[in-house]
Amino acid sequence: MRVVLFILLWFNFFGCTIIGQTKLPIKDEIHKLTSRATKLRQSGDFEKSLLVSRLALRKSIAIRDNALIAENYNNVAANYNDLVEFDKAIFYYNKALNYANFTQNDTIKQRVNNNLGNVYCFEKKRYEKGIQYYRKALQYSEKIKDSAQMAFTNLNITWAFFDIGRFNEGEKSLKMINSYYQKHHNDLIIVILNMLNGMYYNFKNQDEQAKLYFEEAIRLGKKLNEKSDLSFSHLEYSKFLLKRKEYKKAYENLELYTKLNDEIYAEEKLEKANVQGINLELDEYKRTIDKIENEKVLQYQSLKKSRIIVLLFIIAIFVLLLFLNSLIKNNKFRLKANADLMAANKELIIANQKAEESSILKTQFVSTISHELRTPLYGVVGIADLLLEEHKELASSPHLNSLKFSARYLLSLVNDILQINKIEENKIILENFTFNLADEFYMIKNSLSFISQKNNNDVHIKVDPSIPESLIGDKLRFAQILMNLVSNALKFTKNGEVYIVAKQLEVQGKMHSIEIKVADTGIGIAPLDQEKIFDKFVQVGRKEVDYQGTGLGLPIVKRLLELFGSEITVESQIGKGTTFTFCINFECNEVRTIEIINNIQIDLTSSQVFNVLIVEDNRINQLITKKIIEKNNYSCVVVDDGFKALEILEKEEFDVILMDINMPLMNGFETSRRIREKGMETPIIALTAFDKNEISEEAIRSGINDIIIKPFEAIQLFKIINCLILKTKSVV
Template identity: 55%
Template sequence: MRIFLFLFLSFNLLSDIPVTKNNLPTKKEIRKLADQASIYLHKSNYEKSFASSRLALKYAIAIKDDYLIAKCYNTIGSNYEQFSEFDKAIVYYEKGLDFATKSKNDTVKTYISNNLGNIYFFEKKQYEKGIKYYNKSLEFFEKNKDTSRIVFTKLNITWAYFDIGKFEQGKPYLDYINKHQNKYNESKALVILNMLNGMYYGYIGKNEKANSSFMNAIKIGRETNEKVDLSYSHQEYSKYLLKKRNFEKAYQNLDQYNKITKELNDSEQLKRAYAVGANLEIDEYKRKISKIKAEKQLQFLSLKKSKFIVLLFIFLLFITLLILYILYKSYIFKKKTNTILTLANEELIIAKEKAEEVSHLKTQFVSTITHELRTPLYGIVGLTNLLLDEHKELVNSPYLNSLKFSAKYLLSLINDVLQINKIEDNRIVLEHLSFNMADEINSIQNSLSFMAINHNNTINVIIDPNIPEFIIGDKLRLSQVMINLISNALKFTKDGEVNISVKLIEIVNSSYYIEFEIRDNGIGIAEKDQEKIFDNFVQVDRKEMDYQGTGLGLSIVKRLLDLFGSTISLESKIGEGTTFKFVISFELDTVESLKILNLIEVEMPASKVVNVLVVEDNLINQIVTRKIIEKHSFTCSIVNSGIDALEIVEKEKFDIILMDINMPIMNGFETTKKLRQKGINIPVIALTAFDKEEIVEEALSAGINDIIVKPFEPVKLFQLMNTLMLQNRNKILSN
């Protein structure tokens, strides 16, 4: 018998059998009773295990709980397995499997499959069937990444292969268990693991290691009082010693095996357990008899109603003939109507095609307009920054600050319109990338600090320390939601506070549910306006102040949260402020987190001179880009076209290329393709006014390494440049 796995799966440390006040206990009390039966089984108290299972099964059937019925049948089958009554065990396991399937509870279904695997492999010698059941269990545990249960299942499979002498087939499973034994230090597993190591070392002739492993198994079994597993360890050690012709020690271990087995199978205790088991079987027969009686009663009632049914059938037949006549008449009418509908449908198809064409033209129009607006905006923002950098006396100039604000406002408007257009066209797909929540929120706070200062507001941030350092989700869309809500709060608050709270509220499997709250003490929103503020282009009554804006921010927030599978709640009172709340789930992936840690951006050595090639046909953009690059102490060369770029890379050596996309004669995609065809692997960053998602596929196929959308933050450009140059340098060194 191989019982250690189902004991692990069945065993939960719970309280004693509940004392119920009513005739029928609660589901929680029945569950405790079923768990207590598993505990008695683990302690080899089969009499009490049978009694508890019988009572729990009776109650579970009464409340029609398929999961608890399956659990009770599993424990009953396990008891019969201990008595070596394997046919009865299989009957009860299969009953449990049926109810587990009905309950749609994969966990208990998997436990029963494992127990069936034990019987079919070790007792029935139906090896293929046994392995099939084991693999079903293993598939479920691997799907749910339940490493501890994977270890125990693979322990069973290893033992199964070793038992029939297929040591090489069992070796990969043994390697996996050895690798994870420190993480899952269960006493039952350690006893059997050492025993299996002893069997394998004995097979390959490493006698010293074999003896050591067997002795470790026996030592741990004695210390932890795992008598069943200790008996198996003595038995297998005896077999090994017999092969080594050490007859005396072999006999001693065999004697220990017999003593422990006798102790476990105390005859008086088994007699009492058999008596309880017999009562349990009587219950099963009674249930069958009750079912038969109920079926007979139903048959009697059915016969009694047969006359009525015959009359009803005749009546229904008459109705059916009448309906058929009506249907025939309807068919003639429908045929005529279908001809008319077909013509109307053809007209609708033509109208639909025209509407799709108009929608496509609208998308193209929005994309083209945003591109054409971003290009001069890049020049305006860049030149404004250069003037402020080169002429510090103009830092407080109201004209330059107004120009910079207007440019950023126009850029925000363009981005909002583009965002709405993409959402309406279903062109947004959430990304799954690792990021640091605290860094992202702090970055948003810093980017909005100027707006807070202008309104004399304070931004307070509270981030739950229980949130993992690295989580996986779409940080770009999250940032868009947070920036819209926080900037909205700052805009409608003066001389006040905006509080940002990020709190972990629930963990389900590997999903971390995080609640975001943005609360201000601004002017508030009237109750009559709270329903409509999430619609496009809606702005509530501005009264005495002009808050500006397109009325798209909250509409974008609502639609982006729909993509996350989340909803936003709003609480507000006039003059007291507004609170927005929403919850998003993120995934935790430690492997990805380690990768992120290994890929943290490293600055290029200060001593290295970085030579940058800028391919740009717009003269103003050339000036702006050159100033940004040279300010960072990089050297910069500029060419006006893709053709010039192909010529200059043949003559000079560059560390990185900044490539405009929309150029005459030869665009950025064609230029990059030709560079790659020539074997030139210099990193290329597309510096473009196009929306990133519109060109990312074509950019990657052309050989472009990454994309920066104009206007951009210089810091992000240099971070990306450093990362790509470092990756390229490491690639060259590895080759």
């Protein structure tokens, strides 16, 4: 009887334990948490909202409910959007959209697309991309027949069109929202709706009607306590008053806008919420810890098999001893052979010296030619951009577009030649960055969208979910490999499919072995040509169509993969497509990743007007750089050489100096050195056509803070200018 009771108690205790351990959260519980997190965010308590969202996200992942996962990622992204961390907001909105696309839930798809449209239009100022998301959101709204969401999205798209001055395109959406409000009287949109009507009538120069709408928007904003909508109403009203030269009222409304913004984005809320934001990101990486621990257990078990390895080692030593006797007998023969080799070695040394001299001359020649080509290319690209900005009617000119394409094509050729030269000279050292594999794939897809659209191709991305979200490696070289492979696939495929696939093969410690495939359904490569495609300047498949290119893309891919310790294979059939495959190892280290995340700096563009000194001897380059600077509302002064720069710096103070390197009389290095000798701490940025690696050491010694290679993107220049100026002022 006692034995029976003991067995019953044992099953009762351990059965309850097992049931307790396997109990999963229910959906109603997660819905309540999600709703609570949303209300906390709407009330401005971002810290608690992120905390509750993290808990809801864990439970959603535990039950593998893609709709709930998408809902909570959307909530996390909305918090970051309110916290003015827009890059993180976009990252989590995209994760929400990925999970939403696995479901049939068109409501969450509509909301995430609408939110992405808001970020790109009103925060990133990338209106075209934002409007695309709005239109996708409208499609889902029509599908689910949600008139309220359709009204909100139409409100946003109207606002976006009005912001960029395209009032005629936004007029249709505005009429639709006015019609909706007359039927439903939705107080959530009434403030912004009145503001948009005011903007529209202001555009139509119907001032009295515009004024009535603006004042009604402000009145309702105060009544309904809609601080955000009220602040924008004050801002747009101030613009209207400024147009009517009512400066005092305009200033008062602008001051009210600033005050409301300060209340909405109080620093105390931001600092408190930052801690929970970091904890949320930590959860993303902690999900891989269990897998790593399991691997450690397997590694420990494998150590037990080391005895076999020791035994094999002893056998190998015995075999080596047998060979030793043979080596002694052959020693005399080697001595004689060495004497012959010494004589041959002297000849090889002489030949090697000549080869090294030839290599140095080749490197110098490539560097000189690239510099001489980049300088006029900067002028060609810059002048083409200026023509498009100053003469909008030329935007559709095939001649101007052909000029820009040809210049950028020539620049790409110069960069390819430099790249292959660096690889052959062993001047490339792999670096370590933290990156997300899926993000890199989508970046490549977006960068090459013009080729895929031109050839009517669809690009599909498949990423193994077991691959960690954060990897460490040289993402720039990896992206270059992918860019070459995907661009080739798109160029040699028409009306077809291109696939970018990543699959995790194995994990050893912190190293993850990942197989990458780039496949297409294009024209294919003949078996005889497959052995040639990795040779420099070799191109195949041009019998019927001119696909263009330098013939350096695949050779660069092969040599970069050799730096990663990998190799590439190709499988292809004529008329059926081509598949390139390679395996690459990346590290996953949560400690290093967290350090990098904690050190992320948010680029807050200053509204202050900076004074810039441009030191440049080339007249065309002077004109282009000055136009770029003044376009950003900075003031600038241009001088022809280093001596004039030193003279003006004695009389006038500047926030930053843009320094050309290759100048007559006194070059940029010597000019920078003399500026530092005078005790001036003004940031100096080298604008040069030289390759960055060639001048980095000399630039550091002469006191130059950073280097930008011409031609460059304007946004890159202003980001570096703002960063250096703010850093200098914070030190002072």
